[in-house]
Amino acid sequence: MTVGERLKYAREHSGLTLKQVAERSGVGESSLSEFENGKREPRLSQLHALARVYRRPIAFLVGEGEIAREVVRWREQPEPQTAAEVGAEFRQLAEQYHVLEQLCDDRRPLRLCEPADESRAGYDAAQSFAHRIRSELQLGDRPGQALLRVLEEVCGLKIFHLPFEPTGAAACTVSPTFGPAILLNSKSVRWRRNFDLAHELYHVLTWRSSGSDTGDDVSGWNQQEEKWANKFASVLLMPDDALRAVLAKAIRDEQIRFTDLA
Numbered sequence: 001m002t003v004g005e006r007l008k009y010a011r012e013h014s015g016l017t018l019k020q021v022a023e024r025s026g027v028g029e030s031s032l033s034e035f036e037n038g039k040r041e042p043r044l045s046q047l048h049a050l051a052r053v054y055r056r057p058i059a060f061l062v063g064e065g066e067i068a069r070e071v072v073r074w075r076e077q078p079e080p081q082t083a084a085e086v087g088a089e090f091r092q093l094a095e096q097y098h099v100l101e102q103l104c105d106d107r108r109p110l111r112l113c114e115p116a117d118e119s120r121a122g123y124d125a126a127q128s129f130a131h132r133i134r135s136e137l138q139l140g141d142r143p144g145q146a147l148l149r150v151l152e153e154v155c156g157l158k159i160f161h162l163p164f165e166p167t168g169a170a171a172c173t174v175s176p177t178f179g180p181a182i183l184l185n186s187k188s189v190r191w192r193r194n195f196d197l198a199h200e201l202y203h204v205l206t207w208r209s210s211g212s213d214t215g216d217d218v219s220g221w222n223q224q225e226e227k228w229a230n231k232f233a234s235v236l237l238m239p240d241d242a243l244r245a246v247l248a249k250a251i252r253d254e255q256i257r258f259t260d261l262a
Contacts, residue, residue, distance in 0.1 A: 004038040006061050010054040011036070013070065015084025025049040055092035068176050072183075073221055075199060075229075076169040086164045090171065090183045093160050098178035108156045110179055112205060113137075126202070126228040130235035133205070141242035144194045151201070159197070161186040170196035172203050180204045198233035 158181035
């Protein structure tokens with residue numbers, strides 16, 4: 001792809017019009033149009049301004065070859081422009097973190113469990129998968145207290161928090177450059193972020209088998225996939241064996257009656 005084609009790609013995938021880019025970068029609309037159409041080349045200062053607006057490194061704008069397909073998939077997808085802009089910031093954060101890892105020579109191998117092919121075949125499969133992940137990650141009887149720390153510090157998964165609307169939205173991506181990453185909404189309450197993290201974890205783990213390497217840059221999951229992800233998150237965060245043990249003890253100690261539970 002030429003520089004002009006890359007500039008157009010970056011603008012469109014940031015959800016911005018030529019007028020919006022001109023207002024944010026200080027580069028005129030006519031110049032932007034000429035750059036994208038290949039009629040003339042931007043100066044270095046203009047490339048720097050556009051890279052900042054598009055949340056891309058300059059190396060991306062002047063690179064050679066085809067661009068790897070970029071897919072950000074959402075739960076409760078925001079408005080298209082919000083999704084595009086937040087998605088661009090999300091990718092930028094993941095790319096910058098990846099660069100920091102390389103500069104610090106601290107690129108840790110990703111340690112995420114590979115799902116079996118049948119992990120996406122229904123509710124029972126999602127439940128079994130959740131039990132397996134809880135065991136392999138050694139999350140214990142209260143997974144919600146340890147999940148974020150284990151995924152970041154032990155598994156090396158990139159997790160970011162940004163404010164956006166709606167508060168029930170979250171997203172994930174798997175990039176050939178920086179690997180898997182999850183975006184949580186910092187406006188959501190703690191329990192919701194915990195659930196969204198477990199929900200998006202299911203999508204990351206089943207990314208390849210779901211065919212997510214194809215499709216639009218900003219898109220959502222189908223209804224069935226979301227239901228399986230909800231089942232996975234529910235079982236992962238509230239293990240039935242641990243819950244039954246706590247309730248049995250509470251009933252024995254007369255702290256709660258069976259009728260109260262019902």
